[in-house]
Amino acid sequence: MAKMLGPVRRAFQPWNDPSQPPFIEFRNVTKRFGDFTAVDNQSITVYEREFYALLGPSGCGKTTLLRMLAGFEEPSEGEIFLDGRPLTGVPPHKRPVNMMFQSYALFPHMNVADNIAFGLKQEGMAKADIAVRVEEMLRLVKLQDFARRKPAQLSGGQQQRVALARALAKRPKVLLLDEPLGALDKKLREETQFELTDLQESLGLTFLIVTHDQEEAMTMADRIAVMDHGRVIQVATPAVIYEAPASRYIADFVGDVNIFEGRIAHLENGGLTMTTAAGFTVEVAEMPQGVARPQAGETIWFAIRPEKMVISHERPPNATTNVIEGEVWDIGYLGDVSIYNIKLDSGDVVRATRLNASREVERPLTWEDRVFLSWRPDAGTVLVR
Amino acid sequence: MRRFTSFNLVALVFGLAFLYLPILILIIYSFNASRIVTVWGGFSTRWYVELMHNESILDAAWVTLRVGLLSASVATVLGTLAALALVRGGRFWGRTLFSGMVFAPLVMPEVITGLSLLLLFVAINFDRGFWTVTIAHITFSMCFVAVVVQSRLLSFDRSLEEAALDLGATPVKTFFAVTLPLIAPAVIAGWMLAFSLSLDDLVIASFTTGPGATTLPMKIYSQVRRGVTPEINAVCTILVALVTLGVLTASILGKARSPARTP
Ligand SMILES: Nc1ncnc2c1ncn2[C@@H]1O[C@H](COP(=O)(O)OP(=O)(O)OP(=O)(O)O)[C@@H](O)[C@H]1O
Numbered sequence: 001m002a003k004m005l006g007p008v009r010r011a012f013q014p015w016n017d018p019s020q021p022p023f024i025e026f027r028n029v030t031k032r033f034g035d036f037t038a039v040d041n042q043s044i045t046v047y048e049r050e051f052y053a054l055l056g057p058s059g060c061g062k063t064t065l066l067r068m069l070a071g072f073e074e075p076s077e078g079e080i081f082l083d084g085r086p087l088t089g090v091p092p093h094k095r096p097v098n099m100m101f102q103s104y105a106l107f108p109h110m111n112v113a114d115n116i117a118f119g120l121k122q123e124g125m126a127k128a129d130i131a132v133r134v135e136e137m138l139r140l141v142k143l144q145d146f147a148r149r150k151p152a153q154l155s156g157g158q159q160q161r162v163a164l165a166r167a168l169a170k171r172p173k174v175l176l177l178d179e180p181l182g183a184l185d186k187k188l189r190e191e192t193q194f195e196l197t198d199l200q201e202s203l204g205l206t207f208l209i210v211t212h213d214q215e216e217a218m219t220m221a222d223r224i225a226v227m228d229h230g231r232v233i234q235v236a237t238p239a240v241i242y243e244a245p246a247s248r249y250i251a252d253f254v255g256d257v258n259i260f261e262g263r264i265a266h267l268e269n270g271g272l273t274m275t276t277a278a279g280f281t282v283e284v285a286e287m288p289q290g291v292a293r294p295q296a297g298e299t300i301w302f303a304i305r306p307e308k309m310v311i312s313h314e315r316p317p318n319a320t321t322n323v324i325e326g327e328v329w330d331i332g333y334l335g336d337v338s339i340y341n342i343k344l345d346s347g348d349v350v351r352a353t354r355l356n357a358s359r360e361v362e363r364p365l366t367w368e369d370r371v372f373l374s375w376r377p378d379a380g381t382v383l384v385r
Numbered sequence: 386m387r388r389f390t391s392f393n394l395v396a397l398v399f400g401l402a403f404l405y406l407p408i409l410i411l412i413i414y415s416f417n418a419s420r421i422v423t424v425w426g427g428f429s430t431r432w433y434v435e436l437m438h439n440e441s442i443l444d445a446a447w448v449t450l451r452v453g454l455l456s457a458s459v460a461t462v463l464g465t466l467a468a469l470a471l472v473r474g475g476r477f478w479g480r481t482l483f484s485g486m487v488f489a490p491l492v493m494p495e496v497i498t499g500l501s502l503l504l505l506f507v508a509i510n511f512d513r514g515f516w517t518v519t520i521a522h523i524t525f526s527m528c529f530v531a532v533v534v535q536s537r538l539l540s541f542d543r544s545l546e547e548a549a550l551d552l553g554a555t556p557v558k559t560f561f562a563v564t565l566p567l568i569a570p571a572v573i574a575g576w577m578l579a580f581s582l583s584l585d586d587l588v589i590a591s592f593t594t595g596p597g598a599t600t601l602p603m604k605i606y607s608q609v610r611r612g613v614t615p616e617i618n619a620v621c622t623i624l625v626a627l628v629t630l631g632v633l634t635a636s637i638l639g640k641a642r643s644p645a646r647t648p
């Protein structure tokens with residue numbers, strides 16, 4: 001489900017506005033456990049009302065970052081600021097931050113309604129208001145009929161929704177969500193994603209979400225920080241992360257991609273031509289990012305997403321660059337698209353997808369067909385890392 | 386619910402028989418009409434009636450009960466605090482020493498505990514009696530409470546407390562709203578254990594008692610040395626009944642907290 005891109009959203013780019021003060025700021029934060037460094041000298045800024053996603057493989061330090069913000073861990077070095085004030089020494093119960101735990105951490109001796117009401121009781125909200133808010137939260141997570149159940153009497157997905165409702169109930173300035181939707185089925189997950197973004201926008205909350213589901217990060221977040229081994233390696237909008245990843249690692253982590261190693265043959269008016277190890281020539285419309293002055297002969301990588309290649313039985317007319325030839329090796333039918341694995345003569349397997357625009361059941365492309373893959377010069381990116 | 390297999394049943398029957406057969410015999414003989422303890426002379430409650438008129442046994446029972454209630458309660462509080470400090474305190478200075486010191490009395494021979502406490506009370510010139518017995522009982526039963534509560538705390542999911550703190554509860558509130566309810570079974574079990582330890586302690590009480598503070602086990606022991614009387618059986622039966630009542634109450638209380646409370 002695509003994020004609703006209203007006019008307000010379109011203009012929402014506080015990270016491009018130098019006058020915007022950061023709302024959450026990690027300043028040179030390092031966290032060590034013994035001699036293991038979980039977070040390595042990282043500076044992160046998140047703006048008010050932003051939906052910020054931390055994306056990365058297991059163990060890269062995502063939860064550790066959230067726990068430092070919530071106050072359960074103190075940074076070994078560096079400082080964290082919230083709304084301009086340093087959080088150092090502020091105990092967890094005094095931070096205007098609520099966290100949804102990866103392990104849910106539901107109170108087993110309280111029923112669902114009491115779990116959700118717990119935070120509200122602590123701030124001394126009136127009983128009647130608590131009841132209304134709890135009801136509203138239960139409706140949001142679709143658990144109206146389960147208010148009197150104990151957590152142990154719920155399924156994993158239901159427990160996850162209670163944890164979400166409990167963290168949301170207080171409407172904190174900052175909500176930290178650690179893998180909030182991992183246990184939900186696809187349909188419920190998409191619905192909840194939509195409602196979360198809706199709620200976040202209408203209440204003007206700042207969300208910091210941890211996920212290792214890149215699709216989830218893409219759908220919901222304003223910006224994504226891709227992490228690896230305790231470092232943030234790229235922070236950008238979902239579109240930039242997807243279309244202009246900063247490294248092969250990111251390109252590979254976010255979505256499907258074909259990567260070819262090669263050398264720069266020559267540079268010409270803003271773009272370059274490279275010859276790949278697989279033996280074909282690629283013409284790219286743009287320069288690689290991250291190097292001041294690429295040299296001919298330098299090793300670089302060409303990355304192209306499967307959906308950006310056109311599959312045809314005939315060689316595209318007049319094409320000498322940006323075309324490769326191979327044999328259909330494998331076909332995956334996904335309903336909306338089909339995935340074709342094409343084996344090149346060099347032995348490399350390239351993945352291309354094709355929209356199933358008509359309801360043909362007999363595939364026009366089938367196993368062992370000789371096909372050509374071609375793409376436009378601006379379809380792929382060159383990477384130096 | 387897991388299936389109740391025949392193996393479980395056999396284990397249960399044997400276990401219960403092993404534990405309770407001697408007590409059952411004691412109870413049956415307390416209703417013996419005959420004065421000779423080992424010969425059944427018909428059903429009678431005469432020993433209970435006689436007991437009611439035996440001032441010295443009633444006194445001893447009353448002392449024992451007060452010592453038990455007081456020492457178990459104090460030991461439960463102290464033992465729980467000790468367990469919390471051991472599990473939660475992190476690596477404070479002298480932690481290993483402290484945990485060793487808390488658990489040493491578990492394996493310390495009672496004679497030594499009793500003797501050392503006696504020496505202490507003599508040294509500080511503390512009049513021996515009800516209070517010295519109570520303090521002595523607190524001292525040794527506290528360790529048992531600490532052990533029971535500690536094992537529960539070790540398996541306690543810390544993120545529950547973090548969640549409570551995160552939702553704005555103060556550390557104190559977190560302890561009473563989340564930690565304590567969840568370790569309550571262990572705390573209650575610790576109390577029961579401390580209470581029954583106090584109830585049947587003979588050695589330490591003998592060392593630390595003084596005039597006017599004879600506990601029931603001491604009374605029974607001194608009487609039994611002059612021969613077992615059916616009266617003693619009756620006293621013991623009442624003790625068993627009391628303890629049973631306590632355990633049942635505790636377990637019913639434990640179960641009663643399951644139904645959902647309304648917010
Ligand atoms: N209390 C701790 N003591 C020692 N090491 C820790 C501690 N907490 C986390 N770590 C280590 O720090 C690293 C980062 O942990 P973290 O929980 O932040 O990972 P994560 O990115 O959230 O992973 P996942 O996606 O699996 O939840 C891991 O290698 C973990 O083993």
Ligand SMILES: [Mg+2]
Pocket residue numbers: 062063064102178
């Ligand atoms: Mg994690």
